[in-house]
Amino acid sequence: MSERLITPRSYIIVCVILVLLTFLTLSVSFVHLPGVWHIVAGLIIGLCKASLVVLFFMHALVSSRLTWIVIAVSGFWLGLLLVLTLCDYLTRGLVPFMPGH
């Protein structure tokens, strides 16, 4: 229970930014982008939105260091899951098939 307060005014400003970012991500989907770049752009904007929600709405900004450890560790586990899995799938086919090796 932190004594430092985030004011209702800043909550409203954060929400307006979040809605604007949603419009941005929807607008980007109308711009022609090659390959998987739509998903990359969408995920970058999504990451910004999620960070705003965690920092302001979930009060991570004014939370204890213990809470930060849990946030960091869950990010780390998710990172492991992503990086190790993608290391496999994204590199398949880089090495040509060599029979007998």
Added chain:
Amino acid sequence: MSLDQASTWTPAERDELQHTSLVRHRLEEQFRDLEQQHEVASLGMWIFLATEVMFFGTLFVGLGVYTYMHHEAFVKASEKLNWLIGGTNTVVLLISSLMIVLAVHSARVGNQRHLVMFLALTALLGVCFLCLKGVEYYIDWRENLIPGWKFDAEEWIQRDHLRPEQVPQVQLFLLFYWTMTGLHALHVILGIGAVLAMALLARRGRFSPVYYSPVDVTALYWHFVDIVWIFLLPMLYLTGTHTGADFHF
């Protein structure tokens, strides 16, 4: 000392309230004070959310890998989804997050009337989300987007010029869509239940500026459900380039 003026209390006055009987019976015996109890409750929710991150994380990784492997078919399937309802629902959930954070603020400053109102608005927006989702599911049903039940392979080959081997890939995308949005909707339903329970308790005057951790913890869960949707929107609805012709109802 009235609860309505809680925001102007001095630390000494807050301490005084800690020792009233109103507060003491909310304090479980294993905790030193309400602040420690609040920290523990909130930490418990954060750890639960870490497990939820892994739960949805595996689905997102699976969807990501298959999108990479079957990009063309996944983009064609994604274009059939209703991005307008998906986008509207994002805004609905974001505003509901604002409502619940304002509810937590009202609890913290001891404004019980606003607390109940904001909790009720959060639940209402959650119901709005589910109704829009229901309309979207109905449109999906009408447009033959349910693999295994209402799906026409020939339609995809002739209308969308897919190769026959791409049809199972479209079905795979749609399976991800139904599984992920379905599990998310289940989380929203549970969230609405929790928020309504908090509203009921708030109406009975269970919360005060020094004891509101159930509201805070429920809000954490609600925000997490919002975050999942923030990532579902680009991964499911916005994988390809939309054109003006995609306004389909």
